Amino acid sequence: MSDVAPAPAHPMTGRDRPVFLLSFRQRDELATLAAGAGWRVVAARRGEGADRRFLASGASVAVVDARGAVDDGLAAVRALAGVTGANGGALLVLVSRGDAGRLGEFYDAGATQFLASPMREVEFVQALRFAARHAQRVAGDLPPLAGGGEPLGWRYDPALGSLQVTPALAAMLGLSQAPSLRAVLRHVEAVDRGAMRAALARLRAGIQATAFAHELPGAGRVVEHLQLDARTGRIHALIERLGEVDAGAVVRDALTGVRDAAAARRWIARKLESGGQVGLALAALGRFEMVNTAYGRDAGDAVLRAASARIAEAAREALGKRVLLARMGGAEFLVAVEGVEEAELRSALARIEEALARPFVIGDAIAPIGARIAMTLSRDGDDAPAMLRRASETLAGTGSEQGAAPLDRLALDLRRAMDTGEIELRFQPQVAVATGTIVGVEALARWRHGEFGVVGAETLFAAAERAGLEIALSEHVQRLALADAARWPSPLRALRLSVNVTAADVARAGFADLFLDWVDSSGFPRGRLTVEITEGGLIDDLGEASRLLSELRSAGCRVAIDDFGTGYSSLAYLKALPLDYLKVDRKLTQDITGSARDRIVVRGVIDMARSLGLSVIAEGVENGEQLELLAKEGCQYYQGFLCAGPLTAAELTDLMESR
Structure with a gap:
């Protein structure tokens, strides 16, 4: 097993050592390029512990892919600079051309080589070679890197059905x-x-290098870095130790540092298997999406970190050190505890609620966020998915009366806002699952209000309904989206544009002719336009909706049903309406990582849509696990923060150029 043979007695040089690769967005793609050029690859998506992982890998070259994540990249370079320099390594940084002005910061942080994107494959491979040569020159007679040890690994030959493991x-x-x-x-x-x-x-689908994490007896949490030898068909694995600690503690959320959802599920499962009583408290922040929209993702991330710290402090004050805290995704946090009584858990909930009720400081502003909180205790026959589902259902039933901007005030200001240009657009990418290519965007309205900050589309249209301006606002947003898209620069010229149509639009006499006039006068091509209509907006007049959508399709537009799975007449819509796309509601999308029953529901929706000839777009995709399961079920497109949140046209252009 030459790829995973025991470490030689003499120092390793050049390609004898692996490449350590940190990429926040394109780990597998870069790992495949490096593996195809003959390097063994230890690849990571998260910057936490990068210095330790570099040392443990035995690598001589570290690659930090800072494209689209400049600040995270800088932090990683600072963390890696000391260990690469002390051990004779090279530190190669990839940046987008738009961020080339910040190369000085990377140099000061300790980077030794740079490569700007877009780049050709051969340029990346050549940059790796130069970095390896640099490492050889610098290392000289330095001893082998600390932490290498005897490697753990295996090689599988599918043609012979044979498996070999390292000693x-x-x-x-x-x-x-x-x-x-x-x-x-x-x-x-x-x-x-x-x-x-x-x-x-992923290997069978053509990815040459990838990885997965799991528990390994005697090693704790590990990552198996898999590489496919395209010539022989053999699979080689190099096993990286992440630490010999409790399984519930080793995998942590990259943003907040608490346990992640998978680790929480494992912890709950083990406690239930041992027969212990388990209590769960689930907390969801209230106005978090408004914070993201009004102040940006960095501010939203800061709120998540602050909320995590408050929840941890309150839970430990009430329950002691036996609690587990995890971020379940988005703005939801879980507190789990073994051997707890109901009164004790309720007391902890009250403390958490009090902690989250205090306003959060966001830059120069102070914002009340609030939260919804629910609890559940284990029952006979429970498993981890059942407990988490029950907590989620309880949380969904609590409602939320906190944090909504006063609609009366917004309603009074809305006409002026449309006249003075306070209504702005953001574009959220829609991505092909098979290739990772951005193929389109959905136009989303935002209101930059002087008192309430940036108001999202849901609150904005609620205010319009109260003011009797729903049709006027819908027209304003549609025409604004078409005008903006018609002026897109060349990197965006191939993208599809999706605009939303409301129930009031459907009921408006002659709307199809009016809408097509706006399209043609804007100069945006009908063939690249998708009209999205929400499931709830169709309930009152399904026949009129069918006629309207048929006219728009005949005129060259495509039609999507949005938020599918949230209403009461879903099957009737699929039978009656002329559709091209079905957009799976974000709640169903996020359920796919839950129980087997949840996955069956999502699979049924996707299978039904594809059987009717519809393409499927999953909304609200936030992590790789959701995307992998959706791809397995046949979903063709996705939309969500895994790629990007709603972006300005300039930010969208930068993203397209960086990809």
């Missing part, structure tokens, strides 16, 4: 050096096998 892995697991595949798979826990199967599926 260190064989000794750790009590295996022969040529064990059966089943003997090795027994050491991957059931909860982690889905991630393993997804990684192998």
Whole structure:
């Protein structure tokens, strides 16, 4: 097993050492390029512990991909500079051309090589070679990097059905050096096998290098870095130790530092299996989306970190050190505790609620966020998905009366806002699942209000309904979107534009002719336009909606049903309406990582849509696990923060150029 043989006695040089690659958005793509050029790759998506992981990998070259994540990239370079410099390594940084002006900051932080994107594959490979040569020159006679040790790894030959493991892995697991595949798979826990199967599926789909994380007896949490040898068809794995600590503690949310959702599920499952009483408290921040929209993602991230700290402090004051705190995604946090009584858990909830009721400082502003909180205690026969689902259902039923900007005041200001240009547009990318290519955007309205900050589309249209301006606002937003898109620069000229149509539009006499006149006068091509109409907006007059959408389709536009799965007549809509796309509501999308039952529901929606000839767009995709499961079920497109939130045209252009 030359790829994972024990470390030689002499120092490793050049390509004898792996490349350590940190990419916040394109890990697998860059790892595939490096693997195709002959390097072994240890790749990561998160910057936490990058210095430790670099040392443990035995790499001589570290690559930090800062494209689209300049500040995160700078932080990673600062963390890696000391260990790469002390051990004779090279530190290669990838940046977007638009960020080339910040190269001085990367140089000051400790980077040794740079490459600007867009770049050709050969340029990236050549940059790796120069970095490796730099490392060889600098390292000289330095001893091997600390933390390397004897490697853990394996090689599988599918043609022969043979598996070989390194001596260190064989000794750790009590295996022969040529064990059966089943003997090795027994050491991957059931909860982690889905991630393993997804990684192998990526290799079968043509990705040459990828990774997955799991528990390994004797090693704790590990990452298996898989590479496919395109010539022989063999799969090589290099196993990276992340630490020998409790499984619930090793995988942490990159933003807040608390446990992530997968670690929380494992912790709950183990406590339930041991027969303990488990209590859960689920907290969802109130006006978080408005914070993101009004002040930007950095401010939203700061609020999440502050909220995490407040919840942790309140929970530990009430329950002691036995609590587990996890971020479940978005602005939802989980507190889990073993051996708790109902009164004790309710007391903890009250403290958490009080902590989150205090306003948050956002830059120079002070904003009340508020939160909804729900709790549940374990019951006979519970498993982790059942408990989490019950907590989510309880949370959904609590409602939210906090944090809404006064609609009466917004209604009074709305006409002036439209006249003075306070209504602005953002564009959220829609991405092809198979290729990662941005193929279109949805236009979303935002109101930059002098008192309430940036108001999102839901509150904006609620204010319009109260003011009797729903049709006027809808027309204003549609015409603004068409005018903006008609002026897009060349990097955006191939994108589709999706605009929203309301129930009031559907009921408006002659709306199709009016709308097509606006399209043609803007200069935006009908063939690149998609009209989205929400499921709830169609309930009153399905026949009129069908006629209207048929006219728009005949004129060259495409039609999507938005927020599918939130209303009461979904099947009737699919039968009656002329549609091209079905957009799965974000709640269904996020349920796909829940129980097997949740996944079956999402699979049924996707299968039904595809059987009717519709393309499927999943909304609200926030992480790679959701995307992998959606891809497995046949979803063709996605939209969500995994790619990007709503962007200005300039930000969208930068994103397209960086990709």
